[in-house]
Amino acid sequence: MKWVYGNYEFENRISNLSWTVAGDYNDDIQISKNEYSSKDIALYFATMAGGRHKYIDWILVKRYLLSRAKMGYDIDVISDLLHITLDRLVEEKIIKERPGIEDIRLSAYKDILSGFSKIHNEEILQKIKYFLVLERMGKHPTIDGLSRRIVNKINEINLNENIVEILRGIDEIYINYFNDTSNKYDNENYENERIINSNIDFDTFSDFMYEELYDNEYSKTIENQISEISSSMLIESLGEVDIKGSKHSSNNVLYVDEETLNKIYKKIEHYYGKSYIGDLELKKIESKCCRGVHEGCRVHFTDGVLRSECSNIAQIKYATRQKENNTRKFRENIKIYKRNILKLKETLLRILIEENEKSRVYCDSGTIYANRAWRATRSNNNKIFYKDIENEKGRYVIDILLDSSGSQTRNQANVAIQAYIISTALTKAGIPNRVMGFSSLMDYTILKRFRDYEDKITNNENIFEYFCAGNNRDGLAIKSICEGLLEREEENKILIVLSDGRPNDIKIGKDRERSIRGEMSYKGMIGAKDTASEVRKARQKGIMVLGVFTGKEIDLEVEKIIYGKDFIYTKDIQRFSDVVSMYLKKIIRN
Incomplete structure (x- = not known):
């Protein structure tokens, strides 16, 4: 996570804030690598990163997602439900410990929303995210009946329970409102699983915690989903960013003073290394x-x-x-x-060799082919010459x-x-x-x-x-x-x-x-x-x-x-x- 103006003192401050909230200076906290132009956004995210590290057992969440992927759940849907619920959990606990964070959250939400050119709320979960963000900002948005019922169920989850109980609540919401979306997986697996989905016994949740789950086909996808949930704010996925209208810029223009601008021009090699192209050639390009x-x-x-x-x-x-x-x-x-390198190399070489082979064509002139010379007087086929045609495809x-x-x-x-x-x-x-x-x-x-x-x-x-x-x-x-x-x-x-x-x-x-x-x-x-x-x-x-x-x-x-x-x-x-x-x-x- 970087402060867009390159203020290293401020960057250190937000990193230290994450560690302070987490209560652990020795561990590596997964935080966003986005560049934020608002200090309130950066500060708020720093607290959330620390809170996520402190309050959420991500290994358990990952294993839960792996088990549900194996059972045919729609991973995008269940991930969004997790994001919404865990975001609420962390926010509530942090604000309870540090009430001043609520004001920073409000400012951060305002800054981000003001930067969106378009809000994506066509899908029901995106609509719910937008509703919850506006509600946290003290607004009273309207929402359709189905979305309202889902929001009520999310709010009914007791965040003081342990993580397994919270996951049980998320599971029930998925089964009751989103289970039909699972039919995008293979039908046989879906039909078998839907029978048991309606009555999951979370006392046996440990059955899904075996390390073998890390080796199945869903593992890589789950890694990406966990990364998305644990290193982004709920509000960041709501729309297309447009700096227009924000207090820092207009029409996607970042305004800086001339002194800062000149420093940027002079320091580009300081940040990225010296150019390997000379000034004259660069100007031509x-x-x-x-x-x-x-x-x-x-x-x-x-x-x-x-x-x-x-x-x-x-x-x-x-x-x-x-x-x-x-x-x-x-x-x-x-x-x-x-092995992949060797396989690709051999495939390319085989194709190139095939394509570079000469093609022999028999014709009425060219180089005489001795084995066909007898045809000159005894056959109507007078093509006793040949030409070797080179491959013209090139390199x-x-x-x-x-x-x-x-x-x-x-x-x-x-x-x-x-x-x-x-x-x-x-x-x-x-x-x-x-x-x-x-x-x-x-x-x-x-x-x-x-x-x-x-x-x-x-x-x-x-x-x-x-x-x-x-x-x-x-x-x-x-x-x-x-x-x-x-x-x-x-x-x-x-x-x-x-x-x-x-x-x-x-x-x-x-x-x-x-x-x-x-x-x-x-x-x-x-x-x-x-x-x-x-x-x-x-x-x-x-x-x-x-x-x-x-x-x-x-x-x-x-x-x-x-x-x-x-x-x-x-x-x-x-x-x-x-x-x-x-x-x-x-x-x-x-």
């Missing part, structure tokens, strides 16, 4: 790419703080820690990942572009691992490839190079430096990357983009009368259409572009707008390498 909606933007190409000149000790320590975390995750299942070069914005934080290690698998397999198969990450800070789009085309295979370890922070200006990132890709001499150029389909960036303004970047916000349909335009332009120039979508189903339409038919939706980021493998096989063979 910016003059080509930073136009239209990107007017006034800048791009920064870097190898990161660990492999380029950087004096920021704190940032170096942070990047080192993230790399160690990603590497550790890889080593936990290193045998599986190495391949591949760019992998990874969304490194804050929205990908929970997939961080998995993205790094899958990118490593693909890049290593491509390198071993002799296909030049480059791996880049993109995010944005203020009006800079940061393009971090993990691996370049001609790097040795040992340099692939740099991919584990991948970490997520900031916003994302997808269109500018794609446009800038394509400039380098087009300079390659290979005939077949491929760009693979992994993102959540939600371009979102802020503008910088010196004052409210004049902004540096023009008047176009980069979010919603503006961001989507710009990104779609850059994808089409890249394809027109001969680059094959594939989008790999890892976001929520609600954003699928936006992804279709951006990538057309050439995108793949995967709920499991660990299938990223499999998805890309299938795409590459299709491209090479066709």
Whole structure:
């Protein structure tokens, strides 16, 4: 969790607040990595993070979710019910201990709601979340009868009971109001389970606590759900963020004084490492790419703080820690990942060998084929010559572009691992490839190079430096990357983009009368259409572009707008390498 203005003293304060509330300075508290522009939001979340750590047994909650996934429950629904109830539990206990937190909560809620351009309350649980938030703010919103009954049942759960009793109450609400949604699972399993669902004996809840549950197919999904519940506020999922109307900005513009702005420009290398592109070349790229909606933007190409000149000790320590975390995750299942690399490499090599084989065609002229010479006078088939036709498909070069914005934080290690698998397999198969990450800070789009085309295979370890922070200006990132890709001499150029389909960036303004970047916000349909335009332009120039979508189903339409038919939706980021493998096989063979 970061304070958007980079006030390290304040960041330390909110971290200490989390530990104080939790009552444990030795343990690692899972907190949000979002950047908050409101101090009240940051302070309130810090208290909630500490409270979640203190009052909730997350291992027990995880085991409960695993058991319910195995029984055919709709995980999204039961997770939302858990989020609502556990959020209420933590809030009530914290406010009872520290009454002043209630005022901070009110201010935080106001700041967040004022920043939404749209409230998502089409689904019943989203509607209930919105109702509960408004109710906590002292308002009296109206709500339909069914939603009111569910809210009453949630409020009837005795939060002074132990966690198992609270889970029993959540289970009853699910069974009574949401059980029909379970039919999206296989019918046989559903029919068997619904018979027992109506009479669950929680005295035998320990039956669901065996460690073997961690190995089933739902485990990875449950990890993500737990992370979402334990590291986000209930209110954060209610709408689309739009800084417009907030006290900090207008029309998605962040206003800062000129002195602060100049410091940002001068310090970009301090935070991200020195650029590997010279000033003259950089200006050429910016003059080509930073136009239209990107007017006034800048791009920064870097190898990161660990492999380029950087004096920021704190940032170096942070990047080192993230790399160690990603590497550790890889080593936990290193045998599986190495098999995946070998399998992908052999598949690519086999296809490339097949496609590079010469095709022999018999004809009336060319090189004589001795075994057919007898036909010249004794047969009407005079094709006694042959020509060997070379493969004209040409060579391949591949760019992998990874969304490194804050929205990908929970997939961080998995993205790094899958990118490593693909890049290593491509390198071993002799296909030049480059791996880049993109995010944005203020009006800079940061393009971090993990691996370049001609790097040795040992340099692939740099991919584990991948970490997520900031916003994302997808269109500018794609446009800038394509400039380098087009300079390659290979005939077949491929760009693979992994993102959540939600371009979102802020503008910088010196004052409210004049902004540096023009008047176009980069979010919603503006961001989507710009990104779609850059994808089409890249394809027109001969680059094959594939989008790999890892976001929520609600954003699928936006992804279709951006990538057309050439995108793949995967709920499991660990299938990223499999998805890309299938795409590459299709491209090479066709």
